[in-house]
Amino acid sequence: MDIYIDVEKCTGCQLCVKACPYGAIEMAGDTASITGACTLCGACVSVCPVQAIIRELPAVEDIDNSDYRGVWVVAEVSDGQLAGVSLELLGKGRELADTLQAPLSAVLVGDDVAGLVVGAAESGADQVYLAEDPALAQYRTGPYTDVLSGLINQHKPEIVLLGATEQGRDLAPRVAARVKTGLTADCTGLEIDEQERLLIQTRPAFGGNIMARIITRNHRPQMATVRPRVMRRLEPVPGREAAVVKVPVAFDEKSILTRIVEIARDEGAEAVNLQDADIIVAGGRGLKKPENFGVIYELAEALGGVVGASRPTVDEGWIPPYHQVGQTGRTVQPKLYIACGISGAVQHLAGMSGADCVVAVNSDPNAAIFDIAHYGIVGDLFEIVPALTEIARQELAQD
Numbered sequence: 001m002d003i004y005i006d007v008e009k010c011t012g013c014q015l016c017v018k019a020c021p022y023g024a025i026e027m028a029g030d031t032a033s034i035t036g037a038c039t040l041c042g043a044c045v046s047v048c049p050v051q052a053i054i055r056e057l058p059a060v061e062d063i064d065n066s067d068y069r070g071v072w073v074v075a076e077v078s079d080g081q082l083a084g085v086s087l088e089l090l091g092k093g094r095e096l097a098d099t100l101q102a103p104l105s106a107v108l109v110g111d112d113v114a115g116l117v118v119g120a121a122e123s124g125a126d127q128v129y130l131a132e133d134p135a136l137a138q139y140r141t142g143p144y145t146d147v148l149s150g151l152i153n154q155h156k157p158e159i160v161l162l163g164a165t166e167q168g169r170d171l172a173p174r175v176a177a178r179v180k181t182g183l184t185a186d187c188t189g190l191e192i193d194e195q196e197r198l199l200i201q202t203r204p205a206f207g208g209n210i211m212a213r214i215i216t217r218n219h220r221p222q223m224a225t226v227r228p229r230v231m232r233r234l235e236p237v238p239g240r241e242a243a244v245v246k247v248p249v250a251f252d253e254k255s256i257l258t259r260i261v262e263i264a265r266d267e268g269a270e271a272v273n274l275q276d277a278d279i280i281v282a283g284g285r286g287l288k289k290p291e292n293f294g295v296i297y298e299l300a301e302a303l304g305g306v307v308g309a310s311r312p313t314v315d316e317g318w319i320p321p322y323h324q325v326g327q328t329g330r331t332v333q334p335k336l337y338i339a340c341g342i343s344g345a346v347q348h349l350a351g352m353s354g355a356d357c358v359v360a361v362n363s364d365p366n367a368a369i370f371d372i373a374h375y376g377i378v379g380d381l382f383e384i385v386p387a388l389t390e391i392a393r394q395e396l397a398q399d
């Protein structure tokens with residue numbers, strides 16, 4: 001990409017000089033001139049009233065990304081196991097790699113993690129890059145960025161996928177900046193444009209009101225993060241094998257800027273494992289006050305489920321944030337989701353529409369939640385939810 005000024009058109013108005021966030025435009029006599037500090041951000045282009053600033057995008061046919069091949073999944077390790085989101089991404093990565101007729105690789109970074117190669121292979125990886133070092137035992141931004149960006153520069157994958165977890169959300173932008181490519185966060189859909197070999201990355205935008213389809217046309221790799229429970233993992237194939245590429249790494253602890261002093265766990269958050277729950281009973285603003293969450297807890301307990309919540313109840317402090325389901329909360333895929341006093345805003349649906357069975361309890365027969373519910377109960381949740389709890393208790397007592 002290039003930006004230049006057509007001096008024949010430039011009137012010397014200096015609007016571009018003011019608009020440039022990097023101070024990269026100076027006046028050279030009566031016309032503006034772009035200096036070496038330009039980052040090609042394009043902020044000047046739209047402010048020029050006479051279209052004298054030209055931004056040239058290279059034509060697709062002039063870009064040669066042919067040396068980038070293959071799909072990578074950065075496999076996250078959580079409590080000594082491959083994180084669920086990494087298995088889900090291997091499932092999606094397998095599909096993308098098959099469409100591209102390219103290999104699927106997992107990148108496994110840590111200390112003493114070779115035992116996890118089998119799980120990656122059985123979940124779809126053809127190859128595993130294995131980077132082990134005591135300095136990599138716990139996630140730290142600096143060394144993980146060094147390892148991953150070094151590997152990308154050396155082996156040139158065309159697609160790199162990471163989980164939109166605390167770790168992935170920290171690591172992915174660092175690596176993308178280091179290898180000078182784009183990154184699409186929190187994708188809900190990934191597919192291949194076979195003609196152009198592009199990754200089409202779908203994600204909600206403008207508060208969830210539209211689904212944006214984003215491509216990284218010029219740069220490689222194409223990088224995306226995906227939240228847990230958005231993609232489906234493959235059934236593992238016992239005995240499936242992957243080639244292991246050992247990555248030589250040796251860190252001098254003194255050269256790493258951060259030390260892990262203590263790992264503090266939020267036990268409340270860990271106890272509420274929404275993402276792996278088979279049954280979720282969720283409450284919304286229809287509960288009217290925090291203490292009324294009691295009816296939701298009782299039904300969840302009777303069914304052996306976990307309590308979810310809509311965002312306003314979290315924002316109001318009725319329930320801790322790790323219960324929130326939705327675009328800015330957790331994405332869940334339970335077998336049963338019971339939504340009580342939840343209207344069904346698009347941002348809530350973004351987190352739970354993957355449930356196998358949705359039961360909605362709402363006093364408004366026109367509530368949007370009924371559009372996606374498999375079973376709808378129109379009525380007062382304060383009558384219906386305790387009645388459901390009673391039935392669940394009786395059924396379980398009979399079992």
Ligand SMILES: Cc1cc2nc3c(=O)[nH]c(=O)nc-3n(C[C@H](O)[C@H](O)[C@H](O)COP(=O)(O)OP(=O)(O)OC[C@H]3O[C@@H](n4cnc5c(N)ncnc54)[C@H](O)[C@@H]3O)c2cc1C
Pocket residue numbers: 207208283284285286287309310311312313324325326327328329330340341342343344345346347348351361362363364367379380381382
């Ligand atoms: C950028 C952005 C991100 C967001 N992210 C999220 C997110 O992650 N998760 C999320 O949930 N929201 C999110 N929201 C908010 C979202 O837009 C809605 O405001 C929210 O989901 C509404 O929550 P609610 O359904 O609990 O409340 P309301 O919309 O107020 O609905 C309450 C429902 O309760 C019903 N009701 C009332 N009394 C009773 C009763 N006695 N019995 C039965 N039903 C009753 C009403 O009919 C109504 O349908 C986000 C918004 C934005 C802009």
